[in-house]
Amino acid sequence: MRITIVGAGYVGLVSGACFADFGHHVTCVDKDATKIDALRNGDIPIFEPRLDDLVAKNSKADRLKFTTELKESVADADIVFIAVGTPSRRGDGHADLSYVYDAAGEIADAIEGFTVVATKSTVPVGTGDEVERIIRERNPKADFVVASNPEFLREGAAIEDFKHPDRIVVGIEDERARSPMSELYRPIYLNKGPLVFTSRRTAELIKYASNSFLAMKITFINEMADLSEAVGADVQDVARVIGLDKRIGSKFLNSGPGFGGSCFPKDTTALVKTANDYERPLSLIETTIAVNDRRKRAMARKVIDAVGGNVRGKRIAMLGLTFKPNTDDMRDAPSLAIAQALKDGGATISAYDPEGMEQARAELPFLDFCHDAYAAAENAEALVIVTEWDQFRALDFTRLKQVMAQPILVDLRNIYRKSEIEPYGFKYRCVGRPHEEI
Numbered sequence: 001m002r003i004t005i006v007g008a009g010y011v012g013l014v015s016g017a018c019f020a021d022f023g024h025h026v027t028c029v030d031k032d033a034t035k036i037d038a039l040r041n042g043d044i045p046i047f048e049p050r051l052d053d054l055v056a057k058n059s060k061a062d063r064l065k066f067t068t069e070l071k072e073s074v075a076d077a078d079i080v081f082i083a084v085g086t087p088s089r090r091g092d093g094h095a096d097l098s099y100v101y102d103a104a105g106e107i108a109d110a111i112e113g114f115t116v117v118a119t120k121s122t123v124p125v126g127t128g129d130e131v132e133r134i135i136r137e138r139n140p141k142a143d144f145v146v147a148s149n150p151e152f153l154r155e156g157a158a159i160e161d162f163k164h165p166d167r168i169v170v171g172i173e174d175e176r177a178r179s180p181m182s183e184l185y186r187p188i189y190l191n192k193g194p195l196v197f198t199s200r201r202t203a204e205l206i207k208y209a210s211n212s213f214l215a216m217k218i219t220f221i222n223e224m225a226d227l228s229e230a231v232g233a234d235v236q237d238v239a240r241v242i243g244l245d246k247r248i249g250s251k252f253l254n255s256g257p258g259f260g261g262s263c264f265p266k267d268t269t270a271l272v273k274t275a276n277d278y279e280r281p282l283s284l285i286e287t288t289i290a291v292n293d294r295r296k297r298a299m300a301r302k303v304i305d306a307v308g309g310n311v312r313g314k315r316i317a318m319l320g321l322t323f324k325p326n327t328d329d330m331r332d333a334p335s336l337a338i339a340q341a342l343k344d345g346g347a348t349i350s351a352y353d354p355e356g357m358e359q360a361r362a363e364l365p366f367l368d369f370c371h372d373a374y375a376a377a378e379n380a381e382a383l384v385i386v387t388e389w390d391q392f393r394a395l396d397f398t399r400l401k402q403v404m405a406q407p408i409l410v411d412l413r414n415i416y417r418k419s420e421i422e423p424y425g426f427k428y429r430c431v432g433r434p435h436e437e438i
């Protein structure tokens with residue numbers, strides 16, 4: 001099949017490379033000429049494990065192309081995906097759909113022959129209707145249908161998620177979309193994962209409902225962590241055992257410094273806005289957002305308490321800045337609020353992140369960026385694990401103790417245990433496991 005993807009950002013690029021790897025002919029279109037030039041030269045603008053190999057392999061096989069020219073690639077395509085960004089609109093928190101609607105207008109001018117236009121960007125309920133209206137008004141002769149095909153991939157595991165999804169959802173209003181969309185995903189669902197067709201509005205809501213539910217699940221266990229600390233219970237055991245109940249499930253029950261990233265914060269906020277527009281407020285999700293926001297700064301309080309109640313004039317080392325490991329993404333990362341709160345308390349902060357320092361520099365210019373964990377720890381009164389990169393799971397505590405001003409570890413991701421840390425003479429603080437603390 002011939003696929004065109006408008007928007008060579010995170011979702012567009014991963015989807016394009018994976019569709020090409022299944023044997024489809026894919027063209028990724030983006031207005032950013034610098035980005036397209038880089039991609040043609042094999043330079044990937046984002047950090048995602050294995051994506052560079054996948055792009056190189058499929059470009060070489062001539063199945064994956066990059067261009068700034070939308071017209072030609074849309075004219076040739078069987079399916080055109082809209083995968084442009086939908087950032088939170090400044091001021092009101094609604095998803096900003098201007099890029100989606102601009103893309104729809106340009107696609108309208110270029111359509112030739114029967115074409116499925118599918119939205120892959122996360123878009124509020126009803127956006128598919130608007131995309132259809134824009135194309136029809138702009139080009140009444142166009143022969144097209146609009147489908148919704150939301151993406152559920154996680155950063156850092158995007159290729160695996162794309163190729164082995166739990167489910168693929170396609171929302172359609174016109175039966176003519178069913179066969180091309182089934183053919184597109186045939187290589188995946190033949191082996192794995194159900195392909196579910198729903199109405200278009202249902203598919204749009206499913207994406208928001210999934211992300212909001214997961215955000216709520218994380219927030220639930222984070223509140224249980226706080227309660228565990230107060231009553232002397234162990235949140236990891238609580239999570240493990242409630243997760244054994246299949247109705248609850250074990251995933252997304254790791255307590256930590258709160259959720260961040262490009263999806264959960266933006267999508268929960270946008271869903272709350274939509275619900276308010278329809279006068280069906282979502283109190284659970286509103287509370288989830290508020291609890292999560294508070295939590296990020298509360299983590300700084302944990303660090304301050306660990307060093308004796310005051311960080312003024314003290315050096316604190318932060319390990320991990322990105323919102324989670326295996327990405328360079330700093331969007332809504334808990335490290336942003338934690339670093340700011342520590343700075344407000346008068347601390348000097350050194351930091352190290354394996355991939356995110358370039359991005360972090362723009363957001364947190366007041367940090368001292370270091371080339372590794374040990375350099376960051378030098379003269380620090382406390383070492384704080386903010387993001388659980390694998391390389392922080394086997395730190396050399398003898399070496400750390402030698403360079404630090406005080407041996408204190410604040411483990412906001414619960415990747416260590418008291419029994420491992422105690423022999424090195426470290427004071428240990430974690431999340432929701434009071435019996436683990438020294």
Ligand code: UDX
Nearest residue numbers: 151152153154155252253254256259260261263323324
């Ligand atoms: C998420 C969804 O998982 C994905 O399906 C959707 O398409 C996009 O949003 P992503 O944001 O890449 O993916 O990361 P994810 O692994 O879901 O983590 C999101 C945040 O939740 C991170 O800050 C992570 O640290 C946090 N988290 C996750 C926890 O604190 N505890 C958990 O148990 C799981």
